[in-house]
Amino acid sequence: MSHHIVQADNLHYTYPDGTAGINSICFRITHGESVALVGANGAGKSTLLLHLNGCLIPSSGEIQIGDYPVNKKNLKAVRRSVGMVFQNPDDQLFMPTVFDDVAFGPINLGMHETEVGKRVLHALETVGAAHLINRPPYKLSGGEKRAVAIATVLATSPDILVMDEPTSNLDPMSRKRLINLLKTFEHTKIIATHDLDMALDLCERTIVLHKGKITADGPTIDLFNDESLLAHSGLEKPLRMQGCPICNKQQESQFFIPIKMDCAAG
Amino acid sequence: MATIENNLFDIGYMDTLASGTTSLHQLDPRAKLITTLMFVIMVVSLGKYEISMMIPFVVYPLTMIVSGELPFNYLLKKIILVAPFAILIGIFNPLMDREILVQLGSLSIAGGWISFFSIMIRFGLTVSAALILISLTGFNAVCMALEKLGAPRPFVIQLLFLYRYLFVLIDETSRMVRARSLRSFGSGGIHFKVFVPLVGQLLLRTLDRAQRIHLAMCCRGFDGHIRISRSLKFGFNEIRFTLAWSLLFFCFRSYNIPLKIGELIAGYF
Numbered sequence: 001m002s003h004h005i006v007q008a009d010n011l012h013y014t015y016p017d018g019t020a021g022i023n024s025i026c027f028r029i030t031h032g033e034s035v036a037l038v039g040a041n042g043a044g045k046s047t048l049l050l051h052l053n054g055c056l057i058p059s060s061g062e063i064q065i066g067d068y069p070v071n072k073k074n075l076k077a078v079r080r081s082v083g084m085v086f087q088n089p090d091d092q093l094f095m096p097t098v099f100d101d102v103a104f105g106p107i108n109l110g111m112h113e114t115e116v117g118k119r120v121l122h123a124l125e126t127v128g129a130a131h132l133i134n135r136p137p138y139k140l141s142g143g144e145k146r147a148v149a150i151a152t153v154l155a156t157s158p159d160i161l162v163m164d165e166p167t168s169n170l171d172p173m174s175r176k177r178l179i180n181l182l183k184t185f186e187h188t189k190i191i192a193t194h195d196l197d198m199a200l201d202l203c204e205r206t207i208v209l210h211k212g213k214i215t216a217d218g219p220t221i222d223l224f225n226d227e228s229l230l231a232h233s234g235l236e237k238p239l240r241m242q243g244c245p246i247c248n249k250q251q252e253s254q255f256f257i258p259i260k261m262d263c264a265a266g
Numbered sequence: 267m268a269t270i271e272n273n274l275f276d277i278g279y280m281d282t283l284a285s286g287t288t289s290l291h292q293l294d295p296r297a298k299l300i301t302t303l304m305f306v307i308m309v310v311s312l313g314k315y316e317i318s319m320m321i322p323f324v325v326y327p328l329t330m331i332v333s334g335e336l337p338f339n340y341l342l343k344k345i346i347l348v349a350p351f352a353i354l355i356g357i358f359n360p361l362m363d364r365e366i367l368v369q370l371g372s373l374s375i376a377g378g379w380i381s382f383f384s385i386m387i388r389f390g391l392t393v394s395a396a397l398i399l400i401s402l403t404g405f406n407a408v409c410m411a412l413e414k415l416g417a418p419r420p421f422v423i424q425l426l427f428l429y430r431y432l433f434v435l436i437d438e439t440s441r442m443v444r445a446r447s448l449r450s451f452g453s454g455g456i457h458f459k460v461f462v463p464l465v466g467q468l469l470l471r472t473l474d475r476a477q478r479i480h481l482a483m484c485c486r487g488f489d490g491h492i493r494i495s496r497s498l499k500f501g502f503n504e505i506r507f508t509l510a511w512s513l514l515f516f517c518f519r520s521y522n523i524p525l526k527i528g529e530l531i532a533g534y535f
Contacts (some may be wrong), residue, residue, distance in 0.1 A: 022445075050466075050481075053485055055481050055485065076487070079484070079485055079486070079487060084482075086478065086481075089477070091475065091478040091481075091482050092482045094424050094427070094431075095478050096406040096430055104488075104492075105486035106486055107493045108487030108489065108493070136281060136430075137430070138430070138433040138434065139278065150488065153486075156486060161377075221293055
């Protein structure tokens, strides 16, 4: 299953206007792994994501998706195996109707019309949006747009799902639904996010970025317990690990996470 | 910014109308497009003083509104909204063309006035036909029909994108204008000094968005061609609809029916 592996080797990228993007990035993500990419605003998360399917080509270093290094020549193969969900669904949904939008990828892959229809329906059913099939995207709610945006990517059956802030701008229920949906996916997932609670739910591994560099890479729960690391990277413990506000006042001198988590759960 | 947003919802309302279920809604968009084009050509090609020949053409929009169950007042409001453009075109005719063409007792009507009214009637007929086409078909389906009828692809795609992002652009504009007005504390209209950066900002945001959309397209295998799969069926109903109306328009165009009816009635008495 080597085609599900994502490997970055000493990636550097500087924007044409001189803004530093990312610097000395190295990691290896294997098949089926679910990885959160966290960091403050401007840490380079989105820049790194754009490298994963060749939207940006690194100034130096190499990124490899499966057997292919990401370069102009392999772009088509890379984009076929890496599905990217953008932060703003309005950028992603550009066709006149939901059907056309979800069909856009499969048609470009040269699939036959009946196969395209099947894929579109299947992808929409997976995200629970089959009833929206003939609606224009601008008439959907935020949660519906997000679901359809994910369906557009699923329709091309990628091996690796890359998402930029999938839970931003969602109401709590839509967010919960999305997390449960993502849990059911067996793809390799790379999720850039500020929603550390979601990262805790979905990703067993986390990569922390700070000023374009990786400052930590390890099991999510360990990194989120490291307060100095989080503070240094402009982050904060997930809310669930902060315990309940009432107990916190009573036990301010203590700092024992498992009890606080129980408290929050209760 | 109530007006911009209201207009936005108004445009969206046409799509709601287009999702109706009458037999006219079910027709292939191409049939409606061709019929509308025939209608517009026939109306526009009438001579500038021939008001009487235009009257029978009213049958088409009225029939469509009634059997398509469209809201008459809504369409009328839309027509009035764009009327100033037509008035602007015709308003100088009465000044330029003062030759008396009609004498009704002591009232003499100059050719300029007649051509002015003919412009207004033509405007009313053609604009209502276009609005009815969209309300019965939906903008996207009209674009599909254009494409299937051989209109250049890039043109159709531009139209589709224009329509898709019109809503996003209006949304963005109204947010910017609202942000400005909330911090301008009732100082009236937008000053030129503010207006220029506002428009510039909007352009930059648009470019930014265009770039992001292009990226999103590339990520899903865009190679310069947009393919849309859509099966349309031009059957017996469509042929009957298009032929019957076109024939009727041709009759209206070739014979001055109101005049004939007038003669008939005059001869009878």
